[in-house]
């Protein structure tokens with residue numbers, strides 16, 4: 001695979017940034033990250049022409065690379081500061097992972113599909129991006145050994161909110177998770193105390209499901 005990023009790609013990317021800005025994304029660091037990341041390299045060659053449309057697309061193992069607007073929307077809700085410890089559930093192509101890295105987060109990311117886990121583990125270092133750790137495992141249980149986290153982002157549709165994820169947040173920490181079966185409601189939990197959470201909802205989104213078994 002060649003890792004070519006041309007002026008044409010860069011131009012298309014700036015248009016994509018303008019598109020998601022017009023849809024309401026204001027965080028400059030998030031917009032900068034979308035403007036920098038060569039999204040076409042995260043996709044199969046048959047979809048190269050689509051890379052800079054604001055749409056989700058298929059990747060390996062029947063999964064999808066999330067829509068850039070959705071990636072930006074979820075990332076904005078996390079309110080990441082440099083040095084924050086962030087857990088991502090659903091590494092997939094690694095595109096969202098890299099957005100988090102560019103915001104200065106220490107990123108831990110869990111993927112349940114072995115094929116994707118392997119592919120993305122090889123690919124990100126080639127592009128020069130270094131998440132703290134990619135993990136092959138089940139996002140429903142989170143990552144207790146690295147907890148607590150400043151924020152946790154779930155990039156697959158969760159039928160319910162996994163309790164361990166709430167428990168692995170710092171006080172003041174934020175969990176952004178799309179909750180629902182066919183259609184999900186983007187939901188933000190802010191941990192206010194050991195057992196106290198504030199909950200906010202941000203409308204409907206569609207994700208591939210957060211799966212419970214591992215096959």
Ligand code: SAH
Nearest residue numbers: 065090092093095096111112139155210211
């Ligand atoms: N963040 C990704 C989005 C990938 S789609 C990107 O930017 O490309 C959601 C991903 O969640 C898929 O790769 C899927 O395999 C993964 N997933 C589904 N259930 C999971 C689980 N229980 N634990 C970890 N990952 C899971």
